[in-house]
Amino acid sequence: MKLPIVAYGDPVLKKLATDIDQDYPNLKELIDNMFETMYAASGVGLAAPQIGLPIRLFVVDASPFADDEPALENFKKVFINPVIEEESGEKWDFNEGCLSIPDIRENVNRHRDLKIKYYDEQFTLHEEAFTGLAARVIQHEYDHIQGKLFTDRISPLRKTMLKNRLDAIAKGAVRVDYKMRFPLANKRKR
Ligand SMILES: [Zn+2]
Numbered sequence: 420m421k422l423p424i425v426a427y428g429d430p431v432l433k434k435l436a437t438d439i440d441q442d443y444p445n446l447k448e449l450i451d452n453m454f455e456t457m458y459a460a461s462g463v464g465l466a467a468p469q470i471g472l473p474i475r476l477f478v479v480d481a482s483p484f485a486d487d488e489p490a491l492e493n494f495k496k497v498f499i500n501p502v503i504e505e506e507s508g509e510k511w512d513f514n515e516g517c518l519s520i521p522d523i524r525e526n527v528n529r530h531r532d533l534k535i536k537y538y539d540e541q542f543t544l545h546e547e548a549f550t551g552l553a554a555r556v557i558q559h560e561y562d563h564i565q566g567k568l569f570t571d572r573i574s575p576l577r578k579t580m581l582k583n584r585l586d587a588i589a590k591g592a593v594r595v596d597y598k599m600r601f602p603l604a605n606k607r608k609r
Pocket residue numbers: 516517518519559563
């Protein structure tokens with residue numbers, strides 16, 4: 420089942436998300452729904468806060484980047500209760516977008532490498548290192564469960580320049596081809 424994606428401006432996107440355990444209700448179904456929602460919106464990652472749940476869970480499938488990085492061919496993963504333990508390597512710019520912030524893309528500067536500890540959907544613990552675009556997708560989704568958006572990582576000047584467009588998104592004044600929930604939509608006057 421496809422779920423509505425929460426738009427910029429919703430307080431759930433600003434919350435520090437909390438850990439879950441194996442008894443979290445309908446977890447398998449939730450994960451399936453998150454993948455379905457992500458694919459329907461042509462995304463490469465989706466975090467639980469983006470469907471309104473402030474829990475430490477995100478899904479990624481970076482295979483659309485496999486043209487640039489062949490290692491990403493089958494890069495489909497579920498991250499539960501992840502903790503980034505280390506970020507290292509040179510910092511680089513990548514033009515990021517976000518399903519909660521349609522039509523806006525900005526260069527975001529992040530470290531190239533990371534080490535992360537997480538549980539998969541079977542609640543098996545992993546500790547792995549990622550680099551390049553794989554690390555980038557994880558860093559973006561991890562930010563979501565920390566209550567951060569990529570717009571929090573751009574310069575104040577850039578953010579000021581985007582303010583009107585961001586306000587418009589919160590009000591639902593944006594065209595998207597997937598289902599969204601806009602925090603200020605019902606306050607919009609016509
Ligand atoms: Zn995002």
